[in-house]
Amino acid sequence: MTNKQHIIDRFFSYIKIDTQSDPKSTTTPSTEKQWDLANQLVEELKQIGLEEVSIDENAYVMATLPANVAHDVPVIGFISHFDTTPDFSGTNVNPQIIENYDGKDIVLNKDKHIVLSPDYFEDLTQYKGQTLITTDGTTLLGADDKAGITEIITAMEYLIDNPDIPHGKIRICFTPDEEIGRGAHKFDVEKFGAEWAYTMDGSQIGELEYENFNAAQAVVKVEGKSVHPGYAKDKMVNSMYIAQDFINSLPRLETPEHTEGRQGFFHLTSIKGDVEETILEYIIRDHEKEHFEARKQMMQDLVSEICSQYERECISIEITDQYYNMREKVEPVMHIVDLAQKAMEEVNVKPIIKPIRGGTDGAQLSFKGLPCPNIFAGGHNFHGKYEYVPVESMQKAAEVIVKLAELTASKYEES
Secondary structure (H helix, E strand, O other): OOOOOHHHHHHHHHHOOOOOOOOOOOOOOOOOOHHHHHHHHHHHHHOOOOOOEEEOOOEEEEEOOOOOOOOOOEEEEEEEOOOEEEOOOOOOOOOOEOOOOOOOOOOEEOOEEEEEOOOOOHHHHOOOOEEEOOOOOOOOOOHHHHHHHHHHHHHHHHHHHHOOOOOOEEEEEEEEOOOOOOOOOOOOOHHHHEEEEEEEOOOOEEEEEEOOOOOEEEEEEEEEEEOOOHHHHOOOOOOHHHHHHHHHHHHOOOHHHHHHOOEEEEEEEEEEEEOOOEEEEEEEOOOHHHHHHHHHHHHHHHHHHHHHHHEEEEEEEEEEEEOOOHHHHHHHHHHHHHHHHHHEEEEEEOEEEOOOOOOOOOHHHHHHHOOOOOOOOEEEEOOOOOOOHHHHHHHHHHHHHHHHHHHHHHHHHOO
């Protein structure tokens, strides 16, 4: 469909710009440098011929491809984020192109002995013979989610250049701060004006997701009593030992490193403590709402039990829900998932329907009234130096977008 070099050039122009977000910032976007790519995207969208191109005070970029059919078609949307994770450097990205990948180890950085190996990253084997874009071993790549942006703009450009392909009105949006959980916070659903949308933010080719974790954060505070250790008998209460009791009382095998698929977990993300006070930070995850609520209750019950053992309020917990499983919002409109599945099949991509073991802007948007399943963008090993993306996967993702637009128009012509 689209020239391979054209996609590579477009993708490179995005990943060269550092757009790392910052969870400690209170502004939107959380870093000034995100404006650099946001403003570049505005100009590019105008150049390729999209209409109603806008950027708001929070750097949300929106644009419209008008319908080219006379019958009524629901407005659909495509969304990607332009920030990259704060977990790993996105400065001075130096991508490498591996033509006709031979299925063997890829040396990312000879000097630092950094190797991308199919022995460890088994997904590599399915891309033998394809063109891979990798890092140089010193930064992330930025395919999460600049691959998604590349695919959306490429698909819009293709539809503009091929007006014989029927489609309804299409809205697109590029957002800041998704990587720090704020991508949907200031998303203007009413202004966007779509009946439903798709985030192009999944991983391997074929992924189609409409379920994600229910998520909460828990902060556990333990209060001890610090006295001189030489005179501590029956007086000192070491908060770190109480915290250890709490940690060890949760199911040890229900942690990220021991779970997969639909299995939920408790994840201890931080410990800060001394004798007087210890603070534990957890994230709680589960796909099933009933199990999610049970996990939160288990932690609250454990706090009460420990307090009763010490006969005082020595430990407290504050639990804050973060987001919910979008399945309950998408299932009533499952035709939007069916359309995506059919689009993949018609461009010879095998759909892989599975729950997301994480969150997505689509989850928050679904609860804001914009049902929003997630489609593959093609990248692998996000948030680190082993990140890579096959160019052919990006090409196929763009084809899926085009086919989705066409199928939606034909579906509503029939009805």
